[in-house]
Amino acid sequence: MALRACGFIVFRRLASCIPPPDNIEYLLLQTSYGEHHWTPPKGHVDPGEDDLTTALRETKEEAGLGAEHLRVIDGFVQELHYQVRGRPKEVLYWLAELRDPGTAVTLSDEHQDYRWARLEEACALAQYKDLQDTLIAAQRHLQDQQEKQ
Numbered sequence: 001m002a003l004r005a006c007g008f009i010v011f012r013r014l015a016s017c018i019p020p021p022d023n024i025e026y027l028l029l030q031t032s033y034g035e036h037h038w039t040p041p042k043g044h045v046d047p048g049e050d051d052l053t054t055a056l057r058e059t060k061e062e063a064g065l066g067a068e069h070l071r072v073i074d075g076f077v078q079e080l081h082y083q084v085r086g087r088p089k090e091v092l093y094w095l096a097e098l099r100d101p102g103t104a105v106t107l108s109d110e111h112q113d114y115r116w117a118r119l120e121e122a123c124a125l126a127q128y129k130d131l132q133d134t135l136i137a138a139q140r141h142l143q144d145q146q147e148k149q
């Protein structure tokens with residue numbers, strides 16, 4: 001059976017004097033183990049746990065950001081499929097805005113650094129094509145929503 005993990009693409013909007021899309025920054029965490037890769041907050045689904053609960057729990061554990069800090073964006077979820085040490089893994093990412101862009105991020109021992117990055121820098125940090133595509137899709141979703149307003 002595939003490993004399953006869930007998480008959030010967390011973003012924040014900077015002051016309104018910065019025109020979109022440059023006002024949007026995405027949160028990436030750098031692992032303190034392995035290849036020290038950069039990833040959005042996410043983690044493995046516990047037995048019996050539902051996916052969105054996992055995403056919220058992991059975001060709280062890994063970044064110190066709870067449901068009260070986040071606004072989940074309607075209509076966006078992305079599913080990634082890749083191999084980890086020879087086993088298939090599926091990862092679901094929802095999209096959530098940090099309600100107060102000044103809220104501090106608090107890391108756990110699993111990560112050694114974090115970055116709020118605009119799309120281009122976030123894609124450079126992300127390294128993996130599937131994660132880059134997810135970040136690009138998130139930005140497009142936010143732009144589409146803004147145009148409809």
Ligand SMILES: Nc1nc2c(ncn2[C@@H]2O[C@H](COP(=O)(O)OP(=O)(O)OP(=O)(O)OP(=O)(O)OC[C@H]3O[C@@H](n4cnc5c(=O)[nH]c(N)nc54)[C@H](O)[C@@H]3O)[C@@H](O)[C@H]2O)c(=O)[nH]1
Pocket residue numbers: 005031033034035037039042043044080081082083084089110128129130131
């Ligand atoms: N000491 C040590 N300990 C580890 C290691 N490994 C795990 N631990 C322990 O596990 C706990 C984490 O538990 P959770 O938080 O619940 O799970 P996740 O958040 O799911 O975390 P993971 O790191 O397991 O999973 P990924 O991020 O998926 O990375 C796995 C591999 O997949 C590649 N990869 C990553 N992202 C992408 C992508 O978007 N796209 C593609 N295509 N590929 C991608 C990349 O090559 C990477 O090496 C930690 O506390 C450690 O105790 C390790 O190497 N050494």
